[in-house]
Amino acid sequence: MNTLILKPIATLGKYLILMWRTFARPDRMRMFFKQYLNEMVQLGVNSIGIVLLISFFIGAVITIQIKLNIESPWMPRFVVGYTTREIMLLEFSSSIMCLILAGKVGSNIASELGTMRVTQQIDALEIMGVNSANYLILPKITALMSMIPFLIVFSIVAGIIGAFCTCWFGGVLNAEDLEYGLQYCFQEWFVWCSFIKGIVFAFIISSVSAFFGYTVEGGSISVGKASTDSVVMSSVLILFSDLVLTRLLA
């Protein structure tokens, strides 16, 4: 019983201490920006492909599914486009996409930091008098948080293109109806909601997986475990905070 309650609290405490060390002024701004740019490429730009691919197909599939399932004579024809847009904007392009990124980016961060830990690269930084948490983790967190709005925009656009492709090439419905539906009752606030959610999720993904990677003890097996744990933990936290945020932002 004791371990059931105390262990999570101890882990949370360690996480907070690590974040405290991470959010300090970098020793050298020049080095920070260099790392920041690197991480923007590695975590953000390198994720564009998978985001486009998945969003395109999900956009298409949602359109087809909705068309097939709610088609009836007294349903306005624009409803398909309208529903597709709401699903993409409200959930898919922020929450679901971040779940996917938790798998890709989270495991990447955890295994990179874990390997640096077990091969003593982090110790080497500490010996030099570098705040290793700040040097390694802060650029990752800030880079992912600043890239995520772009990834969300890419996801939304790819989803819409996917939806249009079902009209142009599949003949599932009329492109004008889809276009009308996509624009029907558009609320800009929903886009901002996506961004806000995405930025929070980006923080969760990067900080949680950095925590698991940074605190690895032992050898390569622990690195593998840390990478898995970080994906599971950040996915759970994303789902949970999605619930909270949806309540708050609605």
Add this chain to the structure above:
Amino acid sequence: MIELKSLYKSFEDKDVLIDINAQFENGKTNLIIGQSGSGKTVLMKSIVGLLTPEKGKILYDGRNFLSMSKNEKKTLRREMGMIFQSAALFDSQTVLENVMFPLDMFSNDTYRERVRRAQFCLDRVNLIDAQDKYPGEISGGMQKRVAIARAIALNPQYLFCDEPNSGLDPKTSLVIDALIHDITTEYNMTTIINTHDMNSVMGIGDSIIFIYQGQKEWEGDKTQVFTATNQRFNDFIFASDLLKKVREEETHK
């Protein structure tokens, strides 16, 4: 000079270091030797501050490391260089970038000057040709030499080497030993080396302390090794038949 005064360190209920007293002088290669698991790495990590001992004093030229503030420790760290058992090069950076890293982080020189200093250090370890390679592309012995170059980039006063020879062939080991010894005398550094390599003991053992199960059992230098009377020390040093024979010949001279 680094002095240790009754240092204690334990993990949970296991005492790993017990009442360690020692002096490491500058301009000398100071060896810490002992069996695997005797506590050498823990001792070195305690000295450099990667682990915190429970009791005792660590004096860097009279300055007590354990009672320093965070900032004082940070300043002192600039005077330390360390070579890890696994070389610990940053594998996302080239050899030159690795050596430049401490300079990039802490020196106010221009880019040109930093490159020149890094190249000077690489030249010192005979690796100037490999400067554009990545750590994964060079051999273990070369990695160790890059680690030495990186450790001396900021002209440290104190150099720490945790088993610089592990995983290297005897000949390459001798090269590394000679390099560390030369650099130490050249810059009058305080150098501490963990090792269980007998060639190092006889080659660069200016001062030796022998750790047995967390306690200091013996101290001396390489000239005193053959005449030592401590039983545990002799069991450790003269473990192989070859070395036993050498001792017999030495003592019958």
